[in-house]
Amino acid sequence: MPTGTRPFAGFEWLLAGRYLRTRRREGFVSVIAGFSFLGIMLGVMTLIVVMSVMNGFRKELLDKIVGVNGHIFVTPIDRPLDDYEMVANRLKQIPGVKFAIPLVEGQALASSQYGNGGVLVRGVREADLKSVPYIGGNIRRGTLDGFDTSGGIAIGSRLAAALSVTAGDSIQLFSPKGASTPFGTAPRIKTYPIQAVFEIGMTEFDASFVFMPLTESQAYFGRDSDVSVIEVFVDNPDRTQSVRDAIEADAPRPLVLSDWRQRNRSFFSALEVERNVMFIILTLIVLVAALNIVSGLIMLVKDKTEDIAIMRTMGASRGTVLRVFLITGAAIGVVGTLAGLLLGVLFANNIKSILAFLNWILGADLWNPTVRFLSDIPSVIDWREVATVVVMALVLSLLATLYPAWKAARLDPVQALRMG
Structure with a gap:
């Protein structure tokens, strides 16, 4: 062998x-x-x-958490963000920033004759809402055209299913922060027509998000022409730190910054x-x-x-x-x-x-x-x-x-x- x-x-x-x-x-x-x-x-x-x-x-x-909630969050220190228009326009000029969206946020209870559930109400302008791909590009029923002046709201598909409503129907929003009376704070209750139903594809968001025109949300939550936060969307979510440093260096007023990594770290x-x-x-x-x-x-x-x-x-x-x-x-x-x-x-x-x-x-x-x-x-x-x-x-x-x-x-x- x-x-x-x-x-x-x-x-x-x-x-x-x-x-x-x-x-x-x-x-x-x-x-x-x-x-x-x-x-x-x-x-x-x-x-x-x-x-x-x-x-x-x-x-x-x-993609969905960051794509809907933004990458960098700007909140005020010294006084309310009543100059949000100027601050947002200033932020848009910073290299790496796609757009900056002023928001009013608040919690409420959404109710119809078929059910109810807690929701997060976000006041936003029509142009800003359409610029967010996961919202503007995922309208399943209705339309966002004329959103600023319609007095209507946009809700998630799973919330619509839970309340058995669709575009054209109406729901009531209950907020505990209403008008002050001699007997205490009365809850704020208002009926809104549903102008659009969106579907992000993330169950938690589709079941809890309600978008409302910015001016209407300011009136509903009793804000004096200011916003809660400005959400900044950047070109590359993995490189937010460089944009954040540029915002801090060029901020027109004292601001507190946080990013998506801090909010979703755990x-x-x-x-x-x-x-x-x-x-x-x-x-x-x-x-x-x-x-x-x-x-x-x-x-x-x-x-x-x-x-x-x-x-x-x-x-x-x-x-x-x-x-x-x-x-x-x-x-x-x-x-x-x-x-x-x-x-x-x-x-x-x-x-x-x-x-x-x-x-x-x-x-x-x-x-x-x-x-x-x-x-x-x-x-x-x-x-x-x-x-x-x-x-x-x-x-x-x-x-x-x-x-x-x-x-x-x-x-x-x-x-x-x-x-x-």
């Missing part, structure tokens, strides 16, 4: 392939190899799918922790599958003791035996990893279609938006993460083959034949 100085000679591949094929005597070994293959495939696939969904969650939540930190924990937990699946490769190869080496001894007496080197079993174990890991990569990418790219099919088969809603932040399950594949998962699975698989292959190469052919 040729010893072969060239690494991974043809007969080594041939012999490794024969060891991987099922035979009656080695049926149990082949079963272990099959479970190892399935474990690595499912581990890699699950890692890719879960990490893609977590990436999609972060992107969608960031939320996105929790999301990042959950993402890392899921990666560690799912990596254990691949690790367990790699350990199955170790046990399967050790059993294969024990079963092939006589074959190894015969090869050695015919001139095969220890390196040849080592490479045969390296190929045998690595083949399981490599093929399992590639199969998991293919299935994971296909699943992540078609997760909405797969979910719709499962909903149709089971007759149930597996993704109920009323108990989740988002209306649809998102998925964004990060190819750097995919590469990391693939490399990790390949490395674990190759490491798992080293000890059994080394043990096979160290067998003494004379003693092995004597024992056989």
